[in-house]
Amino acid sequence: MAAKRHVIVGGGTAGWNAITAIREIDKGASEITLVADEAPYARMVLPYYLGRQIGESHVTTAGPQRLAALKVAARLGRRAARADAAGSKLVLDNGDEVPYDDLLIATGSSPVRPPVPGAEGANVHSFWTLPQARAVSGGIKPGSRVAMIGAGFIAFTILNALVSRGARLTVLEIAPRILPRMVDDAAAQIVQGWLEARGVVVRPGVQVTAIEDKGGAKVVKLKDGPPVEADLVIMATGIRPNLGWLEGSGVEVKAGVVVDARMRSNVPNIYAAGDVAEGPDRVTGAKAVHAIEPTAVQHGRVAGANMAGREVAYPGSLLMNIVDVLDLEIASFGAWDDAGAEAAVDLRADRPAYRKLLFRGGRLVGAILLGRTREIWATNDVGMLKGLVYTGKDLSAWKARLRARPQDIRLAYLATGTARELLPQTLLGGPSVPERDVTVNA
Amino acid sequence: MRVLKIIPERCTGCMRCELACSYEQTGTFQPSKAVIRVSSFEGHTSYAPYTCPQCAEAWCLTACPVEAIGISPAGAKEVADDICVGCKLCTIACPYGTVFYDPDSHKAFKCDLCGGKPACATVCPTQAILYVEAGTEDWLASFAAERALPAALAGAR
Ligand SMILES: Cc1cc2nc3c(=O)[nH]c(=O)nc-3n(C[C@H](O)[C@H](O)[C@H](O)COP(=O)(O)OP(=O)(O)OC[C@H]3O[C@@H](n4cnc5c(N)ncnc54)[C@H](O)[C@@H]3O)c2cc1C
Numbered sequence: 102m103a104a105k106r107h108v109i110v111g112g113g114t115a116g117w118n119a120i121t122a123i124r125e126i127d128k129g130a131s132e133i134t135l136v137a138d139e140a141p142y143a144r145m146v147l148p149y150y151l152g153r154q155i156g157e158s159h160v161t162t163a164g165p166q167r168l169a170a171l172k173v174a175a176r177l178g179r180r181a182a183r184a185d186a187a188g189s190k191l192v193l194d195n196g197d198e199v200p201y202d203d204l205l206i207a208t209g210s211s212p213v214r215p216p217v218p219g220a221e222g223a224n225v226h227s228f229w230t231l232p233q234a235r236a237v238s239g240g241i242k243p244g245s246r247v248a249m250i251g252a253g254f255i256a257f258t259i260l261n262a263l264v265s266r267g268a269r270l271t272v273l274e275i276a277p278r279i280l281p282r283m284v285d286d287a288a289a290q291i292v293q294g295w296l297e298a299r300g301v302v303v304r305p306g307v308q309v310t311a312i313e314d315k316g317g318a319k320v321v322k323l324k325d326g327p328p329v330e331a332d333l334v335i336m337a338t339g340i341r342p343n344l345g346w347l348e349g350s351g352v353e354v355k356a357g358v359v360v361d362a363r364m365r366s367n368v369p370n371i372y373a374a375g376d377v378a379e380g381p382d383r384v385t386g387a388k389a390v391h392a393i394e395p396t397a398v399q400h401g402r403v404a405g406a407n408m409a410g411r412e413v414a415y416p417g418s419l420l421m422n423i424v425d426v427l428d429l430e431i432a433s434f435g436a437w438d439d440a441g442a443e444a445a446v447d448l449r450a451d452r453p454a455y456r457k458l459l460f461r462g463g464r465l466v467g468a469i470l471l472g473r474t475r476e477i478w479a480t481n482d483v484g485m486l487k488g489l490v491y492t493g494k495d496l497s498a499w500k501a502r503l504r505a506r507p508q509d510i511r512l513a514y515l516a517t518g519t520a521r522e523l524l525p526q527t528l529l530g531g532p533s534v535p536e537r538d539v540t541v542n543a
Numbered sequence: 544m545r546v547l548k549i550i551p552e553r554c555t556g557c558m559r560c561e562l563a564c565s566y567e568q569t570g571t572f573q574p575s576k577a578v579i580r581v582s583s584f585e586g587h588t589s590y591a592p593y594t595c596p597q598c599a600e601a602w603c604l605t606a607c608p609v610e611a612i613g614i615s616p617a618g619a620k621e622v623a624d625d626i627c628v629g630c631k632l633c634t635i636a637c638p639y640g641t642v643f644y645d646p647d648s649h650k651a652f653k654c655d656l657c658g659g660k661p662a663c664a665t666v667c668p669t670q671a672i673l674y675v676e677a678g679t680e681d682w683l684a685s686f687a688a689e690r691a692l693p694a695a696l697a698g699a700r
Contacts, residue, residue, distance in 0.1 A: 114608065143608035149628040154649075159609065159628070395606050395636055402605065423635045428646065432635060474646045479575040481593070481640030488638030511582055512691040514640070515593070521681035523638050524598055532599040535613050 105131040107408050108191055108199055110181045111207035111343075112137035113144065114394055115375025115401035117162050119205050121536045122405025122529065124171050129541025131409065134174045134199055136181050136191065139230065140164070145258075145394045147234040152262030160231060172541050181208070184350040186368045203408050206358055206366070206373040207401065208343040210392055214336045215250075219312030224319055225334040228259055240333045243267030248321050248331035250309055252279035256337035257424045257431075264301070264427065271302040271329050273321065278305050283422050283433050287446070288471050291453050295429045304329075340392060342377040355379055357390040362414040364404035372408060374400035383417035383491060384435040384466050391420050399528060406529050413529055419491050423483070429453060430477040435467035435490040442466055445504040452476075456507045463497030465489045485514040492522050544618040545674055547579075547654075547661060549592055549682035553671035556583060556590030560663035560672055567662040568652060569645075578643060578654045579663045579672075582683075584690040591686055592663065592672055595620070595641035595654035596679045603653065606636030611651075617659035622651050 107123060109116045112135050120133060135141075141163040149155045168175045176193070183192040184204065191199040212227035214220045226237050237259075241247065245268050249256050252274035263270055272279065278289035293303045308324040312334060321329040342357050352366050353359045358373035360380045365372055374380075375397035382389040396418040406413040423432040436442065442459035449455070454476065459467040468486045470477070477483065489496070489510065496503065499513040514520075527533065561577040569576045579594040597619055604612040604620050611626035612633060622633075629649040634642045642653045654661075656674075664674040 145608050146628050146630060149630070155628055394608060394632055398605055421635050423631045474644070478644050478646060481580055483634050484637040484640030484642060487635050488640065491638050512687065515582065515683050515687035516691040518681055518684035518688070520596060520639055521684045524596060524679060524681060527600045533601040533605050535604055535610065537610055537613065
């Protein structure tokens with residue numbers, strides 16, 4: 102039998118995890134072709150590159166040697182232009198055709214900018230790719246005035262780096278609060294106060310109308326207030342999955358490529374994973390695009406295993422984020438914004454500490470956690486909250502207690518046997534193998 | 544593989560495991576930097592140490608974007624400080640609450656079984672923590688269920 106031909110489009114988190122999962126299982130028996138316009142790297146560590154904690158090579162997940170060692174034929178610098186599902190071949194931007202037995206769509210997302218005049222001008226940057234990170238890094242000097250447009254999660258991942266590089270920062274957000282898709286009002290208030298006390302200007306509820314040039318500087322015009330002058334503008338105004346190339350392919354696309362529990366699209370030999378995939382959500386049971394790293398990792402591993410012939414059903418992803426800004430830790434899990442859930446809240450007046458637990462019946466469906474970094478890590482709470490939301494443990498007996506003391510989750514976690522339920526669970530049906538230990542047969 | 548087997552009935556709450564652990568991990572006695580944590584059970588004079596079960600899924604390891612977490616010769620999931628960037632993804636991936644973040648070094652840290660000589664087990668005076676050949680288990684669930692009665696605790700402040 103001829104070796105199976107797997108074609109992976111996109112070498113980011115999802116694509117790379119699929120490749121290692123395939124090799125973990127088949128030890129090199131199949132052919133893998135990677136088509137990617139960028140060399141494989143982990144974009145989510147770019148903030149640490151900006152902060153000069155790591156060099157450029159540190160973001161790379163697989164260089165040429167590693168790809169060769171895993172017997173991956175890499176077509177780097179090439180884009181997939183079209184998928185011919187009926188003919189089972191991929192058409193590249195240079196017209197080359199790559200036939201496949203199965204195809205993985207792992208093309209991630211791209212940043213989007215609001216359509217305001219000047220949005221594409223000089224010294225206006227997105228922060229999503231390595232070249233963009235280089236450009237921002239090269240544009241900052243101690244004392245530089247930086248206007249950050251957008252106060253979402255991605256913007257927040259680079260705040261520490263910008264401050265540590267000596268930037269003077271103004272954060273502009275169109276929504277009435279910062280971090281609108283990560284935390285609620287109460288948490289956003291605390292974070293805003295914390296940043297302001299540390300010299301960051303934060304202006305939620307403002308709309309950018311234009312970005313103009315004035316003697317080498319940028320002027321960000323607002324509909325709702327005085328303009329902001331800056332040396333450099335960062336646009337962190339959201340992302341959109343890279344789906345355009347699938348038009349006309351017959352692959353079903355909603356917010357992302359709709360996939361089943363095996364990460365398979367409506368076309369049986371086409372899979373999708375990561376930011377571009379709309380897969381099962383653990384809490385809601387519905388399908389969703391999560392666009393977070395842990396989901397991309399798990400999607401990639403499950404897709405890879407199924408492509409390699411190991412039937413693996415994905416139990417679904419949990420939406421979750423964690424970020425710290427100037428030593429304030431902020432995390433949220435699951436349906437933290439479920440308006441129909443019962444909320445248990447603990448908000449401290451004496452210090453920045455906030456906790457919100459969201460219940461549907463006896464089940465914890467979401468949580469928000471906020472506190473000084475030092476205080477948060479003196480507990481086991483971050484992971485335990487994840488475990489409680491992830492397992493959906495029946496906490497009916499504990500609800501009164503948790504409502505009275507949302508800060509005290511440890512006993513509920515231990516006594517309900519959450520760890521006992523979790524320990525036998527593995528994503529691929531056995532102990533995980535570190536990527537670096539995956540090898541192929543000679 | 545040898546694992547940390549915890550027999551909570553034997554724990555007296557002396558906290559030596561936390562102290563020894565933090566000393567081994569950081570070179571100073573700081574229980575807030577221990578990766579084994581002792582819980583107390585109100586009204587029961589009962590205590591139980593809790594640490595990383597070295598689970599098969601290795602959530603922390605698979606989540607790491609820079610492959611900073613590997614498996615040590617002792618079988619522990621171990622963070623390589625020089626590779627870790629401190630993004631904390633492992634801490635939210637882990638559903639056990641046993642991966643921590645060190646605000647001083649800006650790195651993740653967790654139980655590494657002290658390279659095969661776990662300090663917590665060595666110092667435990669009552670042998671509530673054993674380092675033995677065994678399958679990993681939830682050592683605390685029944686003990687905690689018996690002692691942490693949610694109804695009795697409900698109103699407690
Ligand atoms: C600054 C920053 C910080 C972040 N921090 C976090 C965090 O703390 N936590 C978190 O959960 N997530 C974070 N993320 C998000 C996380 O990085 C993404 O969710 C993750 O990278 C998604 O993986 P992916 O494989 O789906 O896509 P990507 O990693 O984006 O990979 C997709 C690849 O496909 C390539 N590609 C696209 N179209 C084509 C085509 N037509 N042909 C060939 N190749 C193509 C792209 O160039 C890219 O290399 C962060 C992202 C950024 C930018």
